[in-house]
Amino acid sequence: MSTTYLATEASNLAVEASGFFLENVWIIPAIMAASFVVILGFGKRMPRGGSEVGIAAVAVCFVLALLTAGQWIGQVNEAAACTPETCDYIVDEHHDAEADADEHHDEEGAFQVDTGVGSSDGESASALTAFTEAEEGSTAAAAKAVVSERTWWSNGGINFTVGTMVDGLTVTLLVVVTLVSLLVHIYSTDYVAGDRRFTHYFGFLSLFTAAMLFFVTSANVLQMIVGWELVGVCSFALIGHWWEEQPNSDAALKAFLTNRVGDIGLLIGMIVLFFASDEKWGIIEINAGAIEGTTSHTLLLIASLCLLAAVMSKSGQFFLHTWLPDAMAGPTPVSALIHAATMVVAGVYLIARLYGVFFHGLSIGGSSINALAVIGAVTTLVGASLAFVQDDIKKVLAYSTISQLGYMTLALGVGAWTAAVFHLTTHALFKACLFLGAGSVSHAVHSFDMKKDMGGMRKFMPTTYKTFLIGSIALAGLPPLAGFWSKDEILAGTGGWGFFEGESHANGAYTIMLVMGMITAAMTAAYMTRVMYLTFFGEFRGGHHDDAHHGDPHESGPRILWPLRILAGLAVVAGLMNLPKGFLGLPSGWTLRFEHYVEPLAATGYFPKISHADPSWSLAIFSTLVVASAVGVAYYYYFVRVNAQSPSATELVNGPTERSRLLKAGHTMLKNRYYLDHIYDGGEPVGAAGANAMGTIFGAAAGLTLGFSLDNGLNQPFWPSVMWGVILGLTIFTIVTAALRTGMGIASVVKQPMANAANWVHENVIDAAVDEVGKNSVKTADALYKYIDQGVIDGSVNAAGRGSQGAGGELRRWSTGKVQQYATVMFAGATLLAGLLIIVI
């Protein structure tokens, strides 16, 4: 019973791809940038406030993206049909010399090539025994990424280039970004109609799209940094779109600053990569160096851990995710575009793009748990659990996004690259659908609060209801909608049922990931059922606002509904892009299309040799059962029990959280979002239990992560890693708990009136040590400024001034202005000197 096949092993040919759109893809971001300038400059004078420019530009970009994608598909097909006679190809000498062109028919009988160019190298013979059937994607010659570059700047004799790199991954993102952006543009013309900053809104949508497209087409990591930061700024501007209200600008600041914290990791990680790979920025060169082993492994490990920090902030991974729910303060279409479908996947894209670095840096191909998988798994659980207790429909979706991003990170962490990118694509479609649906509902009821202002909406908004339902099913992962296929691929990628078998997952280390992913799937299904009930079923609870002229909520207009319909339609069919191998006996030309066109082959030299999980009917059926039963339980709770209590009820009066202390404690903890924000704000005291809990969570997560990844890097066996993890975990636990305890102890002492002295210490010393963020760093800074800067440094300068002034005052009494006194002194001095002269001589 085999569990894996090694697709990329089979091919050692690479073909240079080319094509007008592939080489000139810079046009796409350039159009959006031009659109930004035009809207900003002339938008206000246009009949539709500049929105027409934005829509036209993004529509053109969408068409261009499709053309680029078409050309790429053509290139891959061409490469697959390549024979030594028909086209120039490059034999990758790193694979080996045995696999020269003549040997294109493989010795292994089980492995029959149909295009006749693929071959396998001898050293992977053991891997090849795992082959069960021939697979077209596995034997095609690899189409190399199209890179076009020119000099950007030079420094210290090094030239830095700017350019584009197009391969399957780029093309996927191009299409997803332009598609969602186009739909969001159209949707927004209705949603933000009449807004006082309508033009500015569309300008920033354009700028965001330009920055995101610039980011995904980057040929080198320096450009990626630029794009990364630019999308961050657009996110800042759009979260704070209604900056008149303090909470909105606070949320914008929080988002930007949290991302800035991650950016430290980004900058340092990229710098380390730059020097580690011999002063090169190119994505291809960096990946190739990592894969060939010319880059130092330690440096790769450091770089990938640093970059992981950036990914954690941008893609909302635990424990830097707290900005994402707050980012919902922005307009809903922005949440759909930026904080669900595109920008937040930038982190996932970064890992996918630099997969060679992460793969080897974190030893993903090795045999034990790594930081990426741990972070992803923890995030997916944390996000899903928090989504349960939100009353704000957008926050549910925000936490759901965090959870799904965790899935993608998890997939990348276990080596299921294609599954991650595939999930990225399907998630973009159905999550955008859900967000826009939520926006449509809130457009009608002027609120996001499900418990207060919604309920029974399916009567008022049938189309929104239907599309939202489709999106929910897709998110929950019920077949045959998009989410099912991609989620299932991730679950299979963790090693599936083959706990202790297979080539790359020999010790079943990823089984824990499978379990966590499965739990999350159940939770996702349950919370989406809850959302469905609270929003669309039961009785309408809103209408208590004083807006009599609105009357009953009504369905939104066509410019809102059509994007919903399109996205819902795509959410239904998108999963078919990557049907599992051998599904229902379909020929290979029908299955795994996404993998075939998107995943770079190892023969290109910049992508690691990864293994692919075999699909498993039993796993798929089991996960479907899990999801279905979760839906069933939630359905029973809400649709039957709660509804029976009263059609307008939102929770059971005497529900489980009331009856069980344990559940209540858990509920409170979730309501407080694991106390993370409390910690970051350094605000209200957390309570001793909170400190312990935080210490445990941080200690366990950070310790295990660190322990595993460090030892992964050193290629230690499994159990020593666990030991290291426990030791590190305990250490960090102790430190965090002690720090929090000290902080709280001091806080409580301060409250006692006798402790004036302690108060002083607290304000000027301890606060500085405990909290570096936010208010407390202001306090520190105040103290620093007041005592050190103004006191010591400036004080010493002033003291010098005052000293000389004092000395001057003293001397002043000697200068009486009487000439004769002066003369007396002078003569006395002269006499003295003369006397000295005589004595000396």
Next chain:
Amino acid sequence: MYLVQFLILSSVLFCIGVYGVLARRNAVLVLMSIELILNAVNINLIAFGAFNGAAIPAEVFALFIIAVAAAEVGVGLALVLTIYRNSKNIDLHQVDLLKG
């Protein structure tokens, strides 16, 4: 004739001059006392020149000093005049323009 006789003369003149500069309150007398000091120096110069046979005749320096002294007296008297015009007084104790 001994050198020391000249030196004694010049020291006496010098001391009278210093006394005058330090003790007299009348500005004109102070100026005259300064002249005495300068002439004491002149006597010294010429005496040393005559007795030691310097390469350059010492009289040259003496003449210089006389010329400078003349100039100095000119400036000094002008100052005294101005002070007198301003304060109707040439008592040096009353003049403390240099007071800091």
Next chain:
Amino acid sequence: MEAFLDDWGLTLVTFVPLVGALVMMATPKEEESAHKMIALGTSLIAAVFGVLLLFNFDYGDAGALQFVVDKEWINVINSRYIVALDGISLPLLILTLGVVPLCIIYSFGHFPEPHNPKAFLSLILVLETGMIGSFIAQDLILFFVFFEVVLLPMFFLIGVWGGDDRRYASLKFFLYTLFGSALMLVSFLALFFLADGTNSTMAGDVVSATERTFDMRLLSTGATAGIARSAQLWVFGGMFIGFGVKVPMFPFHTWLPDAHTQAPTVGSVILAAVLLKLGTYGFVRIAIPFLPEAAAAWAPVIGLLAVIGIIYGALGCLAQTDMKRLIAFSSVAHMGFVMLGISTLTDFGINAAIFGMVAHGLITGMLFFVAGSMKDRYHTLDMGRLGGLLLQAPKLGWILAFAAMASLGLPGLAGFWGEFPAILASYNPAAILNESVWRAFMVVAALGTVLAAGYLLWMVQKTAFGNPTEEFANDPHIRDVSKFEWISWSPFLVLIVVFGFYPNAIFNLTDDAVIGSLEVESVVVLNIDGDPIEVVNANGDVITVANSSGCLEQEDGIDCFNNNRIKAERAAAERLASLETASGN
């Protein structure tokens, strides 16, 4: 025309503003419009000459001094009137020539009390002469004179037209800088007596050399080689304090917030845009090329103070309630990045530093302009009382937000290219320096970027977001950007974007010159056998080497280092280490 520019271009650029100031002295005080025209006219004439120089500059040879004028000046001390321009000076020269006319235009709309355009504008022109002269002087005494000329006009600008506490601030500024200059002068004199000009590789055909010299061309090409190490350290220390005060580096920075806060807007802008650069320019042009060995010894101190400055300046910002004072403290942090780049002693880091100087000049200058204009409208810069600028004066608000974004180092705007390469360079400092130390600096500096985002966005949030406070809600004085403001600001805004997108505009210019300035007369490099060979001098002449092109023989061929001292040194160090392990075995 070209011959004329070669001989007179730099001199004219320097002294035209001074002539303008003299003409203004002769013009009666009442004729304000005449004064304005003369001031603007002369500064524009200087700028036109600057543009001509820009066009006639040989970019292929940006590392060499161009438009050299070398005339007798003070023969007694061998001090000569030498002015010249190269890739390091050019961006700063153009920055100065651009900023001054724009400041003059800006001041037309905002004469601070006590008015008096005649004095105000003529002081600015004198200031311009001093600044330009400092950037092009190639003789230490000439440099020192110009460096000091800058001091007085600024003292009066702050002391006469400044805020409430102006006398304290101006005196503090003056005394602080004078204190630094005194030590600097001592160092210059020490160089005069200790160095031997005839040792220089440039001595002879190009430059006539005397033993005792103030000629910067000689001093930076080996004339100082014979100075004892301990003496070098002391001399460098003097210059370190002199330039460090001007930069200003922590802990010599305390004059800056006061001076900035009290200075009139135009004074703040010139102070931030150009004056602070005199200090860093001094490091790049004088201190490091003259005494490379001492620079290497001092580099850890410079680097440490730089990163302390970054964090300290940022924390200082967070503690401020006054907007202008906040921006002033942010200068301390930004100049920290510049100094960090310099402390790496690599071409990469110093290029980044020069970019950082120009970028900081444009961005912080812009921020001070906006702060000044807000002060004109609100008559306060207390952030607790401000708010809602975007509602009352949207364009002004957006410009503020834009400048803040540029200042926090957003890629795509100029600030990034000063900050990021400096961080990058500190990963890999010169071979003689300790890598781990600079990597620690790198991490701390990267932390500084977060704090920068924090205080700048906090400032924008406090002042521009939200609703206007009651106090100013219906204040008719709060109008949007005026005509004069647009004229003087738009070049800043455009250049911030242009340099952000095309950083090569500056890097390309400075690269050769910086590489040249890091070369020393001779580097001892060992060949395979461990025998010392000497590599190259600044002219590219080979003194004694294993082969004729100044390359080092390696086991697998020959390595050339493009006359780059750092790379050659690194190779030598590696070779030495390998020899030692070989002998150990």
